[in-house]
Each structure stands twice: as structure tokens, then as C-alpha cells.
Amino acid sequence: MGKIKKLNSTARMREIMLGYYFQGRQTEINGWVTSGAPVEFLYAMDIYPVYPENHGALIGASKLGTHFSSFAEEKGFSQDLCSYARCDIGSVFAGTSPVGGLPKPDFLFACNNICNTVVKWYEVLSRIFKVPLFILDIPFVRKELKESYVDYVENQLYDFIDFLEKIKGESFDESRFRKVLKLSVEGVESYRDVLHMGRNRPSPLTCFDAFLNMAPIVCLRGTQQPLEFYRSMKEELDERVKRGIAAVDDEKHRLLWDNIPVWYRLRWFSEFFAERRTCMVADTYTNAWTGLIKTGTGDLLGAVAETYIGIYLNIGLEEMAETINKLIDLYDVDGVVIHSNRSCKPYSFGQYEIQKMLSVPSIVVEADMTDQRAFSEAQIEQRLDAFLEILD
Amino acid sequence: MEKVGYFCTFTPKELIRAAGFLPVRVLARNDSVSLANTHIQSYCCSQVRGSLERMLNGELRFQGVVFTRSCDSLMRLADIWDRNSEMKVFSMEFPTKIDHRAKEFLIEEFYSLKETLENWSGREIDEKNLSESIRIYSELENLLKKLFEIEPDYHLILNAETETPEEVIRLLRLRFEEIRSKKERKKDDTIKKALVTGSVCPIPEVMELIRDTGFRIIDDLCTGSRFFTTFTKKKIPDTMDELMDFLAEKYLKKAPCPTKNYPEDGRFKYLIEKAEDVDAVIFLLLKFCEPHFFDYPQLKEKFEEMGKKTLLIELEFPISTEQLRTRLEAFYEMLEE
Numbered sequence: 055m056g057k058i059k060k061l062n063s064t065a066r067m068r069e070i071m072l073g074y075y076f077q078g079r080q081t082e083i084n085g086w087v088t089s090g091a092p093v094e095f096l097y098a099m100d101i102y103p104v105y106p107e108n109h110g111a112l113i114g115a116s117k118l119g120t121h122f123s124s125f126a127e128e129k130g131f132s133q134d135l136c137s138y139a140r141c142d143i144g145s146v147f148a149g150t151s152p153v154g155g156l157p158k159p160d161f162l163f164a165c166n167n168i169c170n171t172v173v174k175w176y177e178v179l180s181r182i183f184k185v186p187l188f189i190l191d192i193p194f195v196r197k198e199l200k201e202s203y204v205d206y207v208e209n210q211l212y213d214f215i216d217f218l219e220k221i222k223g224e225s226f227d228e229s230r231f232r233k234v235l236k237l238s239v240e241g242v243e244s245y246r247d248v249l250h251m252g253r254n255r256p257s258p259l260t261c262f263d264a265f266l267n268m269a270p271i272v273c274l275r276g277t278q279q280p281l282e283f284y285r286s287m288k289e290e291l292d293e294r295v296k297r298g299i300a301a302v303d304d305e306k307h308r309l310l311w312d313n314i315p316v317w318y319r320l321r322w323f324s325e326f327f328a329e330r331r332t333c334m335v336a337d338t339y340t341n342a343w344t345g346l347i348k349t350g351t352g353d354l355l356g357a358v359a360e361t362y363i364g365i366y367l368n369i370g371l372e373e374m375a376e377t378i379n380k381l382i383d384l385y386d387v388d389g390v391v392i393h394s395n396r397s398c399k400p401y402s403f404g405q406y407e408i409q410k411m412l413s414v415p416s417i418v419v420e421a422d423m424t425d426q427r428a429f430s431e432a433q434i435e436q437r438l439d440a441f442l443e444i445l446d
Numbered sequence: 447m448e449k450v451g452y453f454c455t456f457t458p459k460e461l462i463r464a465a466g467f468l469p470v471r472v473l474a475r476n477d478s479v480s481l482a483n484t485h486i487q488s489y490c491c492s493q494v495r496g497s498l499e500r501m502l503n504g505e506l507r508f509q510g511v512v513f514t515r516s517c518d519s520l521m522r523l524a525d526i527w528d529r530n531s532e533m534k535v536f537s538m539e540f541p542t543k544i545d546h547r548a549k550e551f552l553i554e555e556f557y558s559l560k561e562t563l564e565n566w567s568g569r570e571i572d573e574k575n576l577s578e579s580i581r582i583y584s585e586l587e588n589l590l591k592k593l594f595e596i597e598p599d600y601h602l603i604l605n606a607e608t609e610t611p612e613e614v615i616r617l618l619r620l621r622f623e624e625i626r627s628k629k630e631r632k633k634d635d636t637i638k639k640a641l642v643t644g645s646v647c648p649i650p651e652v653m654e655l656i657r658d659t660g661f662r663i664i665d666d667l668c669t670g671s672r673f674f675t676t677f678t679k680k681k682i683p684d685t686m687d688e689l690m691d692f693l694a695e696k697y698l699k700k701a702p703c704p705t706k707n708y709p710e711d712g713r714f715k716y717l718i719e720k721a722e723d724v725d726a727v728i729f730l731l732l733k734f735c736e737p738h739f740f741d742y743p744q745l746k747e748k749f750e751e752m753g754k755k756t757l758l759i760e761l762e763f764p765i766s767t768e769q770l771r772t773r774l775e776a777f778y779e780m781l782e783e
Contacts, residue, residue, distance in 0.1 A: 130743030134489065134734050166542055170518050173542060173707055174740030181711070181744050189707050191543035193551075194521055202554040203539070209547055371525040396489045399736070403522035406485055407529050420487070 058324045063287040067267045075153045083160045088172045091165035092362050094238050097276040098231040099222050104156050105273050110138030114317030114424030116152045137397040137424040139175040161185050161221055167192040167368045169400045188217050192363055196370040207359035234276040241280035245271040246344040248284045251291040252335040252385050256300030258291045261337040262324045265315045268340050302333040307445050311337035313393035313401050314423040336385040342366040371404040375411035388445050390416035397422050417441040454514040455673050456540050458693050464571040464579040465563035471607035472497045473648035476764050485526050491732040492763040493646040494519045510534035510566050516705040536562045543707045552694045576689050577682050586611040587674040589618040598665050600650035637662050641721045644730035645738050659774040675701035704737035726755045733762045
């Protein structure tokens, strides 16, 4: 029986996130933001960012995805819509959630570099809460990044600063912003160092540990907290390596996960692979948060614009496959498990093409990140077992 | 004439034609798919899956295809298409956020498309052929608008999307003569007006079913009035820069689509106004179409506040017309009560 070895850091992470959610009730002004949005602007103005996507993941991990979705579905939101959105909108109608619901927003900030879904989702929220919505419109880069794209986004960043200044009634402080960006970069670096621990053979962590512990880099990026947290998490992993403790005993196979996790089955997947001496050492989802903002040069907002345009989901399939192949080399994996996620079209459509471009074997399993109804245990188990057999 | 395919009505077909191609809208058929299954998942809409199927089975003979930024599914389809066909593929961005920044950005994109099309055809797009192209399409659009005010015709609109504008203009003129020669039509009190709003529905039979049930259709479909409705009335200018500016304005002022974000909730306002004197609203949505399905619950609520009854029809091809007929009849009867 494969035992899951819990990291002490995960308990620390829970404390940090509890503090984060608690803080949300006390702040004067908050904005709901999407996971791929440049949150640094908010932290630079002491505006508390609320993450409905993280909230969705939390609801999913609590196995309440279907429950909270149903509140949205009763109001006419289709079961085919993104389940993060359904959970979030559903918890608004329900007036609660595992963390007691999110604080009512003062404004909404959606950046479509991760999907066009967030634009629609935030439009829905803006009609419910009757608060201003700022859309940061990011051109999709299927082939090459054009200068006009960077200009377009940079101009909108100036508009966004005006927008925030009006909301907050204070002017934007560039030196403060630079400090936040520096913290953001350092936080991302320390997070990346943690993920890179998966390169060890055997690996001291699984991607399920990475999923569980990703909330600070998403929600608190630009503050001191991720920096300290991921440094201590790295120490714990270093210690494991030193003492020869592997995340999965007798690590035989090393795999890479593609797409958002199946939040309500993290434990199930962990145990499934551990039992089969297989370590899921890394994934494309958490690695998407390791892009660094190049802050060195003069045109600061241009650099910010370029970073947020270039994120993983906003590029073409060939570049995505190239990125995965780099991860395959970096983590030295034997195969890829591809989660075809009913909730996330831009992440999932094209996976069959990506498969053909990968340097190692891969398998597609169909599920949903938060909605348990889309999970067929027997089918997935059978597919994964057949796949592992090929790798043997 | 060589053809260039396009998907989204926000694609400036005027440029495609000016480069010497016939712009042809790629639309799914009322069939199930088989080949497409190994390239895209089943939780994708029928328009995307069905169009891909047509490409894979060799039905489409295009020099190239233009993908215009609209929804996530089409965004990914561009790469899938590119990897599985010999056709040239170009992706054009269209701003999602329709505000004061949109036009400058869009004009840049139009210039890139222009350059690409010129490379494809080896023919220069100049002021002369572009203004002629703009002129003929605006003539076509005006005629379609006039016809839809009298009575929508979903065969003619399909022609307009896939054939030369000259030919469709000829057909439209014939139709107007027919209409004129008919006697004054009697007002039928049993006819109910329904706003039919939704995504792509390239199947005229569906629309005929709605009409046969007893509805007069006020159209807001992507394959209906949104194909030709724009709110500019400017004169066609002379220089290339002015022509591009003219085109950008034309497409930014098109009838609103849920893949775009409009100031002041522009799409809702537009539809609420359109629904003012209808008896009912029929949502005709492709299953899995996120942009439409996110708008649906709150739009429905607005219509209900206006006292309108609504019906949601989810489309997945092939369509069972019998089932659809039953639902439409039940809805019509409910309105009678």
C-alpha cells in the first residue's frame, strides 16, 4: 500500500491561507482578480486581491464542487460552463462556502490571458454586485509576439492605474510598485526552486504536493509571505533529499501531469500512483507560475505587459508542446498524464495535437477540475494502469 | 476564383475579396462527426467540431483560412487546422474589449491581414479594389437588412455567407420583385413575434420550424442579422489609411456579440431594446458555447422582468427536428394561454 508522506509545509501553508482569507474580511477595499492578472498593481496600492479561482479550487478540494455548482445551475447557469465559475457564482448565491464566502468586491479585475471565460464570468459578477469591472485585454499569440500587442497591453496598464487611483483615492507610487515587483520576482524564484526539487531522483515531492501548496504564489505574489514560505518548504525538501526520503517509495516511474488538477481526487491520485511506485514529479499547471518579470530595463510597464502576454495558456500549441518537452527533460520523466478538463477549453483543446509532439508516451484521461460528476473512477483507473504497463 | 475561408463575422471579408479571393464562411453541416473526434474533445461545440470534420474529410477547398479572435474553442482550432491541412492559416486578433483603445489596435491587425492576403494571392490590395469591395458588401448588407425587416430568409443568408456578393445581390433583387408583386399581405393576429437570439445556426430547417410554429422571427443570430448589422453610416473614403479606419469602425460597431466586452453592458442593452415589442424570446444556443451560456441566465431574467416568456433550445448537430417541433409547439401554446 503506497503511503502518502505529508509535508510539514502544507500545515504551514494552511495557516498562511487562513490568515489570507481572514484578512479579506478586514480590509477596506478589495478587488476580485483572475489568476493570470498582474496582481502587483493591487499590492502596490494596498488593495487586497480576492481570487475566485483559488476559492473554486478550495471548494473542489473540499469535495463540494457539485454542491456549490448546483446553486448556479438552479439560476440557469449551464452545467457545461467552467466549474470554477459555477462554484464561485454558486457560492455567491448560496451566501457561503468552506471559508464562509468571499468578501463582497469593490471592483473586479479580469485578465483574459488565461481564457475568455473569465471575461464572461466577471461580467456576470459585475451585474450581481453592481461594481466596476476592468478588463485587461491580452492578445493571443499563436505564432509571434508583435510589438503592437505589447503597446496595446501597456496602454491598458496605464488605464488600469487610473482606474485604481480613482477607486483608492490615492496616487500610484512607482517606487512602491518596483518594490512589489521585486518581491514578486523573488517569490516566483523561491517557488521555482521548490518545484525544481522534483528533479531529484528519487523526488522528495510529487506534483500533488505542488498543487496543495501553490495558493501562496497565486494569491500572495508580491508580498513577503511566499518568499519565506517557499524557502522553508525548500529546506524541508532539502532535508528529505539529504536523508534519502523519497515522496514515493522505490520510485520506479516518473511522470508529468498536464492541466489543472482534479481537486476532489488529489488524494486518490496520490495513492494510486504511490501504490504503483510512480511519482508524478511535476506538472504544467504550477510551472505556469514560474515566468519572471524582467524588471531591469527602463520600460517597466512594457516588461510587465510582455510577461503577462507570454504566459503558458496564451501561446500556440507548438510552443506549448515545446514547453512540455522542456519540462520532460528538466524533470527527466518517462511519460505524461494529460487531464482533458471539461471545464477548461483553452487548456484542453489541442491536447491530442500536443500528444503527437511530445518526446515521451502520454495518456489522456477525461475529468473535471472541481465537478465530481465528470469523474469515472473505473475508467480512469483502467486507462492509467494500461499506460503504466506500457512504461514497464 | 480562389477561396479563403473564415469563421467569425468580425473578419473583414472586404480585405479578402480585395486581394482577389472569394471569402467563404466555414459552417458546420447538420451531421455527426467522426474524423474530428481524434482531434478535438466531445465537449466542444458543433460549429467547431463540424467545421473541422468538413476540413478533415476534404470537403473544403480553400487557399487559406482566417481565424479571428472570438472564443477559446476557435482560438485553439486555428492550430489544430494548421497542423492537419495544407491550407494557409492566419490568426487575426480582434479586441475583446470594445473601448477607446480598440480601434488603433484593430487597424494594425487589419494591416497585417492585408499583407498576409497579398502574399497569398500575389495581388496588391489598393484603394481602388478595397473601396469597390467595401461598396459591394455594404450594398449586400443593406439589401439583407431590408429583407430581414420584411421577413428573414435563412437560405439567402447562407448564400450571402458563402457565394459571390454579385450573385446574392441578384437573388435578393429577384426576391424583392416577388414580394412587390404579391398582394398586400393580410395582418394575421395569431402570429407572434419572437426574438431569436443566439450563436451559429446554419440550418435553415430549424428556422423554418420556428416560423411554421407560428412565430415571426426578429433575428439576433450569428448566422442571421449579426452577419450584416453594423451601425455606421459614413461615406466610403479615398486613401488607404482612411479605408482601414472606415473598416475598423464598421466592425467595431457591428451588432454586439457575447465574445466581446462592451461598455455599459452594451449587448444587454441592445437586446433589451430589440425585445421591446416581441411576444417571446427564444434562445437558440449551441451546446458548450460559453460566451452565450454565461449571458443566458441574466438575460433571461431581464426579459422575464419585461414580461416576456423565454425558451432555451440547445443545439447539437445533427438535430432532431421532431423533438424540436414538439417543444416549439408547446411553447407557442403556453403563450396562447
